[in-house]
Amino acid sequence: MELIPLGEALGIEVRGVDLSAPVDAAAAAALNRAFVEGVVICLRDQSLDPPSFLRTAALFGTPFAQIYGQFNHDDYPEIGVLTHRDTDSAGTGERKIRGTSWHTDASYFERPPKATMLYAEIVPEEGGDTQFVNMRAAYAALPDAVRSRIDRRTALHVYQSSRSPRQLIKRSGDQVDRFGDGRHHPLVRTHPDTGQKALYLNPIRMECIDGIPREESDRLLDFLHDHVTQSRFEYRHKWRAGDVLMWDNRSALHQANDDYDWQNQSRRLLRIMLEGEIPA
Numbered sequence: 001m002e003l004i005p006l007g008e009a010l011g012i013e014v015r016g017v018d019l020s021a022p023v024d025a026a027a028a029a030a031l032n033r034a035f036v037e038g039v040v041i042c043l044r045d046q047s048l049d050p051p052s053f054l055r056t057a058a059l060f061g062t063p064f065a066q067i068y069g070q071f072n073h074d075d076y077p078e079i080g081v082l083t084h085r086d087t088d089s090a091g092t093g094e095r096k097i098r099g100t101s102w103h104t105d106a107s108y109f110e111r112p113p114k115a116t117m118l119y120a121e122i123v124p125e126e127g128g129d130t131q132f133v134n135m136r137a138a139y140a141a142l143p144d145a146v147r148s149r150i151d152r153r154t155a156l157h158v159y160q161s162s163r164s165p166r167q168l169i170k171r172s173g174d175q176v177d178r179f180g181d182g183r184h185h186p187l188v189r190t191h192p193d194t195g196q197k198a199l200y201l202n203p204i205r206m207e208c209i210d211g212i213p214r215e216e217s218d219r220l221l222d223f224l225h226d227h228v229t230q231s232r233f234e235y236r237h238k239w240r241a242g243d244v245l246m247w248d249n250r251s252a253l254h255q256a257n258d259d260y261d262w263q264n265q266s267r268r269l270l271r272i273m274l275e276g277e278i279p280a
């Protein structure tokens, strides 16, 4: 197994592993170490079907049924399907490409998913990249005075923040009942495997910082957003069909780009999320 940095800020490409074949315990442990260290890992040139993608996911954790049932794979509810023609079927019905602004997945859960994995089946020739920023590095680079303002604070995460730059997919009544809303999580969380601290922000779901006036909360969240999205913390992934890519939702924000010629080019990725813990 060979590990190669993907970018200066984060990311490791893992070479020499065929995920369609059984992965032994030593290789699985090395993959998990690379994931924890790299925040994002990618294995190129893989050839997976849904069962082998699920087996790959099980090397890292426990997959769970995807939130938006309407996008689930017909036979595997733990696999969501992202395509260039997705629509907001429970809302306006218009074309809706998910993930097109900075976020971490499902932070309105009591236990947000620890990781998300994508397997690229079809990608456009140009565009459709996914960007990531390293929230551990962003936290470490904060001035001491800011760190001491936020270190013990919590924030309210809801399904759709009034601060969100985009309208999210409308949820059905059943999805609201099953997944709930409104959790208070620390602004700075400690990684359970490494003990490293990371900023835990979510611009689409974070409503406000608890215990301070709303205007102050808005100013501080704006400042933190501008800080973490600097290019020095970023890795931008250019997809190739056959990529398996996985990120640590506890240590990264990510965003998709809907900048390709979707009327003539296709994009189809399979997605799995892994159960996480209560942020602490």
Ligand code: SIN
Pocket (backbone or CB within 6 Å): 082, 098, 099, 100, 116, 128, 129, 130, 254, 255, 256, 257, 269
């Ligand atoms: C996501 O936010 O999970 C989707 C990422 C992508 O489509 O690039």
